[in-house]
Amino acid sequence: MSPSPLLQVAGLRASIAGKEILKGVDLTVHTGEVHAIMGPNGSGKSTLANVIAGHPAYAVTGGSVRYRGKDLLAMTPDLRAREGLFLAFQYPVEVPGVRNSQFLRSALNAGRLHRGLPELELKEFNKLLKEKMALVEMNPSFTTRSVNEGFSGGEKKRNEILQMALLEPTLALLDETDSGLDIDALRTVSAGVNALRRADNAIVIVTHYQRLLDYIVPDFVHVLVDGRLVRSGGRELALELEREGYERIRQAVESAQPAKS
Amino acid sequence: MPTVTAPPTSPYQSAYDSLASQSAQQPAWLRDLRRNAMQRFAHLGFPTARRGNEPWKYTSVAPIAQAALAHDAAAGAATLAHLKRLAPWRDAWPRLVFVDGRYNARLSSCDSLPRGVRLHTLAHALATDPAALEPHLGHIASWTDDAFVALNTAFLADGAVLIIPPGAVLEEPVHILHVVTDGAGAIAAHPRTLVLAGDRSRAAIIETFVSASGAAYFTNAVTEIVAAPSAQIAHAKLMLEGAASYHVGGTCVRQAQDSAFTSASISSGAALARNNLAILLASPGASCNLSGLSLTAGSQHLDNTLSVDHAAPHTTSRQIYKGILDGQSRAVFVGRVLVRQGATKADAVQRSKNLLLSRGAEIDAKPSLEILTDDVRCSHGATAGELDQSALFYLMSRGLPRDAARSLLVQAFASEIIQSLAIAPLRTWLDRRLALPLAASHAEVPA
Ligand SMILES: Nc1ncnc2c1ncn2[C@@H]1O[C@H](COP(=O)(O)OP(=O)(O)OP(=O)(O)O)[C@@H](O)[C@H]1O
Ligand SMILES: [Mg+2]
Numbered sequence: 001m002s003p004s005p006l007l008q009v010a011g012l013r014a015s016i017a018g019k020e021i022l023k024g025v026d027l028t029v030h031t032g033e034v035h036a037i038m039g040p041n042g043s044g045k046s047t048l049a050n051v052i053a054g055h056p057a058y059a060v061t062g063g064s065v066r067y068r069g070k071d072l073l074a075m076t077p078d079l080r081a082r083e084g085l086f087l088a089f090q091y092p093v094e095v096p097g098v099r100n101s102q103f104l105r106s107a108l109n110a111g112r113l114h115r116g117l118p119e120l121e122l123k124e125f126n127k128l129l130k131e132k133m134a135l136v137e138m139n140p141s142f143t144t145r146s147v148n149e150g151f152s153g154g155e156k157k158r159n160e161i162l163q164m165a166l167l168e169p170t171l172a173l174l175d176e177t178d179s180g181l182d183i184d185a186l187r188t189v190s191a192g193v194n195a196l197r198r199a200d201n202a203i204v205i206v207t208h209y210q211r212l213l214d215y216i217v218p219d220f221v222h223v224l225v226d227g228r229l230v231r232s233g234g235r236e237l238a239l240e241l242e243r244e245g246y247e248r249i250r251q252a253v254e255s256a257q258p259a260k261s
Numbered sequence: 262m263p264t265v266t267a268p269p270t271s272p273y274q275s276a277y278d279s280l281a282s283q284s285a286q287q288p289a290w291l292r293d294l295r296r297n298a299m300q301r302f303a304h305l306g307f308p309t310a311r312r313g314n315e316p317w318k319y320t321s322v323a324p325i326a327q328a329a330l331a332h333d334a335a336a337g338a339a340t341l342a343h344l345k346r347l348a349p350w351r352d353a354w355p356r357l358v359f360v361d362g363r364y365n366a367r368l369s370s371c372d373s374l375p376r377g378v379r380l381h382t383l384a385h386a387l388a389t390d391p392a393a394l395e396p397h398l399g400h401i402a403s404w405t406d407d408a409f410v411a412l413n414t415a416f417l418a419d420g421a422v423l424i425i426p427p428g429a430v431l432e433e434p435v436h437i438l439h440v441v442t443d444g445a446g447a448i449a450a451h452p453r454t455l456v457l458a459g460d461r462s463r464a465a466i467i468e469t470f471v472s473a474s475g476a477a478y479f480t481n482a483v484t485e486i487v488a489a490p491s492a493q494i495a496h497a498k499l500m501l502e503g504a505a506s507y508h509v510g511g512t513c514v515r516q517a518q519d520s521a522f523t524s525a526s527i528s529s530g531a532a533l534a535r536n537n538l539a540i541l542l543a544s545p546g547a548s549c550n551l552s553g554l555s556l557t558a559g560s561q562h563l564d565n566t567l568s569v570d571h572a573a574p575h576t577t578s579r580q581i582y583k584g585i586l587d588g589q590s591r592a593v594f595v596g597r598v599l600v601r602q603g604a605t606k607a608d609a610v611q612r613s614k615n616l617l618l619s620r621g622a623e624i625d626a627k628p629s630l631e632i633l634t635d636d637v638r639c640s641h642g643a644t645a646g647e648l649d650q651s652a653l654f655y656l657m658s659r660g661l662p663r664d665a666a667r668s669l670l671v672q673a674f675a676s677e678i679i680q681s682l683a684i685a686p687l688r689t690w691l692d693r694r695l696a697l698p699l700a701a702s703h704a705e706v707p708a
Contacts, residue, residue, distance in 0.1 A: 053658050056650070081660035093655035097673025106669065107659035114660070146673075147655075163659060 004069060006031050006202050007052075007171055011063035014051045021047040023227035024063065029171070034197070035204045036213055036238060039224035040246045045206045046090050048224065049173045053087035054080050067171065081107075082114035084170030088160035088177050090206070095147035100159070103147050104129060108166055132165040136192045153180035161192050168196065174205045178212040190215030210242040225253055274303065276332035276449075277415055284418060288391045291398070291417065298404045298414035305408040319593040319625045320535055320564040325507045330449035330479050332416075336361040337442030341368060347471045348438055349499070349690040354467075355380055356436040357421045362450025362480075364419050378429050383420035383453055393424060398455055401485035402513040402539075409509045413451040413483040420453030423466065427459035427489070434465035434495075434684050439480065441472035441503060447479075454484040458492040458520075465495040465684050470510070470530070472503035477532070482510040488520035490544070495523040495683035501694075502530035504559075511537040519546035523683045526553040526582075527691060528563055535564040542569065542576035553582035554678040556695060557590035557622070564593035571600040571607040571637075578608070583678055584615040585671055586622035594626040594643070602633045611641035616648065616674050618667075 007029040014022040021044045029035055039045055051058050052065060054077030065072040072080060095103070108128075109119040120128065133140060136158050148156050157177050164172055174193070178186055193216050197203065205216060213221075213235060221237040222229045225246065230253045231237065241249075277299050284292070307326035308317045339360045344350065357380065358368035364382045371380045379386070386394055404411040421437045439452055456466060470480055480502060488494050502508045508531040514522055526536055540549045549569065557563050569578040584592040594613040613626040626643035648670050656666035672695070679691050 055654055076657070076663070077654060078657040078660055078662050078666070081658055087658055089655070089658075093651050095649075095652045095655065095670070095673065097676045098656075098669050103656065103659070103669070106661055106665065107656075110660040110662065110665070167659065 003030065005029060005066075006068060007072075008066045009052070009063070010065075012048070012051065012060070012065060013062035014047060014058045014060050016047065016058050020061065021058075021227050022051065025224070025227070025229055027222065027229060029202050029204060031170075031202050032199045033202050033220065034216060034218045035202070036218040036221045036235075037204060037206045037224055037229075038208065038221060038238065038241055040250075043224045044227045045224050046175055049087055049090075049175045049204075049206060052173060053077060053085065078110070081167075082111050086164055086167055086169030086172045088157075088164060088172065088174040090175040090179070092148050092151075092156040092160055094149045094151075096149045098147050099143075100145055100147050101129065101143040104143075104163065104166055107163070111167055129166065132162055135165055135195060136162050137188045138162055154182060154185050157181055158185065158189060161189050165192060165196060168201075170201045172196075172201070172203045174203065176206055176208065178207055178209060186212065187215065210238045213238050223249055225250060228253075271303065272330070273412065273415075274299070279333065280416060280418060287387060288395070290395055291387065291391070294399050295415050295417055298399070298411045298417075301404060302408055302411040302415055305406075305411060308408055316566070319595070320533075320562065322509070322533070322535075324533055325479060325509070328447065328477060328479060328507065330447050332449050334361065334446065334448045336363040336365065337444050339365065339368065339440055339442055344368060344438065344440060347440060347473065347501075348436075348469045349467070349687055351433070351686060353433050354436045355433065356438055357382065359419075359437075359439045359450075359452060361441055361445045361448055362439075362452065373433060375429055375431060377426040378431060379422070379424040380435060381422050383422050383455070384418065386422040386424075393457070394422065394455065397457060397485060397487055401487060401515050402483045402511055407511065407537075409481055410483055410511050413453060413481050413511075416451035417453055420455070422454075423456045423464070425456075425458045425462040425464050425492075427461060429459065429462045429464075431464040434467050434497075436467045436469065439468075439470045439482070441474050441476075441478055441480075441506070443474045445474055445476060445478060447477050449479045449481065451481045451483075453482070456484070456486040456494070458486070458488050458494050460489045461491045462489070463493045465497070467497045467499065467684060467687070469499040469501065470508060471499065471501040472506065472530070474503040475505050476503065477505045477507065478503065479507040480510070482508075484510070484512045486512070486514040486522070488514065488516045488522055488547075490518040490520060492517070492520045494521070497525045497682065497684055497687055498527070498536065500526070500528040500530055500534060500536060502534065504530065504532060506531045508534040509537075510535070511539070513539045514549070515541045515543055516547035516549065518544035521547075522549040524549065524551045525678070525682050525684075525687075526551075526565065527555075527678075528553070528565070529556040529695065531561070531563070533562045535566065538565070538567045540567075540569045540578065542571050542578065543573060545573045545575045547573065548577035550579045551581075552678050552681060554675055555582075555584045555592055556675075557584070557592050558587040559590060560588065561590040562592075563590070565595070566593070567596040569596075569598045569609065571598070571604040571609065574603065574605045574607065576604060576607050578610070580611045580628075581678070582613050583674065584613075584624055585618065585674060586615065586624060587618040589619075589621040591623045592625075594624070594628070596628045596641070598630050598639065598641070600630070600632045600634055600637050600639065604634055605636045607634070607637040607639070609637070609639040613643040615643075615645040616671065617645055618648070618671070
């Protein structure tokens with residue numbers, strides 16, 4: 001028997017603004033694994049990531065999510081984060097007036113307190129921050145700026161990975177972290193993510209491009225179409241999708257479910 | 262004894278009468294001014310009418326009109342340590358301290374002023390150089406149509422006078438500090454400040470009204486500021502009055518050619534408060550920059566009423582007022598910009614931004630422009646909204662508890678005003694001071 005999974009999504013259904021987006025998703029992630037989720041625009045990839053992170057705009061209408069053996073859906077989003085869950089947003093939010101460094105320190109200390117660790121003093125924190133910024137090759141000037149405010153698309157993505165590096169999550173969901181990154185940035189960000197891979201954590205990557213998976217090699221690739229995970233496989237599935245697109249999978253799904261309107 | 266038309270039962274009248282009998286040494290022009298102002302107040306009465314009372318449309322002063330207030334109470338005891346705990350503080354700041362409405366010489370200090378700069382109590386200035394005051398005192402703040410200014414003028418006895426000679430530069434801000442002690446009870450105080458800034462002079466003035474008292478006392482303050490050509494004056498008003506108190510404060514400024522006036526009005530105290538700020542841009546090139554931040558909670562009512570009179574061409578005004586409202590509190594922003602005929606090339610911007618933290622809170626924001634000439638640049642706008650939910654989720658998704666995330670966002674909203682304060686030491690003081698009520702109302706301090 002395999003050890004109990006880190007994340008177990010079963011029959012998950014979710015809707016936004018009265019419209020059902022997730023129509024029964026099953027996904028099991030163990031520690032030490034990297035999963036990639038691919039799928040056409042609008043198929044529900046970000047919805048899945050947001051629901052797991054606890055975004056209040058989505059209503060869960062069915063199914064369950066267990067994380068480290070606990071009912072994840074019963075936890076507030078901040079508690080999920082303190083329990084080691086991390087979502088790198090597809091569209092990171094700008095927060096004018098909140099200094100990046102202040103935010104990062106508050107977030108880090110919230111997690112530390114939760115784990116029974118003492119808060120990091122400013123000096124220790126600054127040292128750690130410097131280290132992590134070097135890892136993702138981020139300019140120190142970003143610490144004094146407001147969170148994501150006026151950051152370029154790529155800088156925002158880098159800032160997400162910086163947060164991941166600081167918070168050292170047990171389960172990281174990376175929602176299209178590669179989009180908007182130039183070639184060099186893709187390499188550094190991937191190296192940053194790889195440096196954080198450990199036997200006791202796991203990563204779920206949402207991406208449209210096989211290229212990212214050359215850098216962060218997944219153990220499993222899943223395809224999400226119209227709110228359902230319709231195929232799973234190894235990394236060769238990503239290569240197949242790159243070659244053939246989603247049309248064949250879509251047709252296969254439709255012919256398998258002729259009753260659906 | 263002066264003759265007046267008010268009913269003999271008016272407590273203000275009897276307080277005035279007993280004060281008048283004690284101030285026989287005041288110059289005749291001042292006694293006349295006070296008598297006329299008292300008559301005017303008796304005629305006007307408190308502006309409690311709820312109909313056809315445009316200036317007080319959103320704020321009822323009935324609680325003030327009905328309050329039983331003492332005018333003759335002795336001042337309580339205060340110590341330097343007490344003041345330093347309550348108010349922003351630098352030992353280097355020249356200061357006049359008023360405790361329970363009365364000047365306290367022991368707590369005041371005017372040592373470090375540049376030559377020629379005079380910082381005195383009003384009583385002292387009236388006794389030694391009344392001629393310097395006569396053209397200005399009571400002439401900048403109009404007492405003929407404003408009952409509160411009339412009342413303050415009627416009770417003119419003490420206050421602060423700052424006279425800055427031409428070309429003088431004050432490195433340190435002057436602090437005029439009004440503190441009401443915990444045991445003062447329901448007193449009434451009518452403090453007056455007069456600032457005469459000479460040509461090309463530069464100075465910063467902080468007026469703090471602070472108290473930890475829980476009594477329903479009343480502060481009725483008037484500040485008159487005259488900025489001579491090319492003077493640069495920064496003014497900060499910190500209204501941190503006791504939780505059950507009433508505060509009505511008028512700040513009236515007359516600006517000559519090329520003078521620049523910066524104002525920051527920070528309010529978080531009092532049960533019922535009104536800040537009036539009236540700027541007259543009397544000559545070409547005069548400019549003012551007015552910012553405000555108010556924090557209200559519980560059942561507080563706070564009214565910021567501004568008026569900027571562009572009476573000359575090439576005059577500039579900027580207004581940015583922010584309100585953070587919690588609980589059942591109510592805030593009012595009324596900003597009136599008047600551009601008179603002939604005031605071409607006037608440039609005015611007016612903005613009111615409000616953050617509503619609870620469903621029970623309410624804001625009336627009424628920016629208004631009255632433009633009587635062509636060739637001007639004017640814009641205004643008012644917004645009111647809740648905390649940005651996606652920002653809140655973003656912060657929480659990193660582990661910040663809801664209350665800590667809210668606190669961060671609220672402080673971020675306030676920071677635009679606080680970080681732009683001309684008097685730099687006030688920034689850190691306010692950051693800390695304002696973080697406290699925010700943290701208290703949301704239970705958790707950000708880590
Ligand atoms: N507030 C909303 N109201 C209505 N529909 C919404 C709302 N938010 C998202 N949707 C819809 O939900 C569907 C799934 O969106 P989601 O962002 O999960 O897609 P995605 O797979 O991440 O797409 P992409 O690859 O473009 O990022 C889309 O059709 C989208 O339009
Ligand atoms: Mg998406």
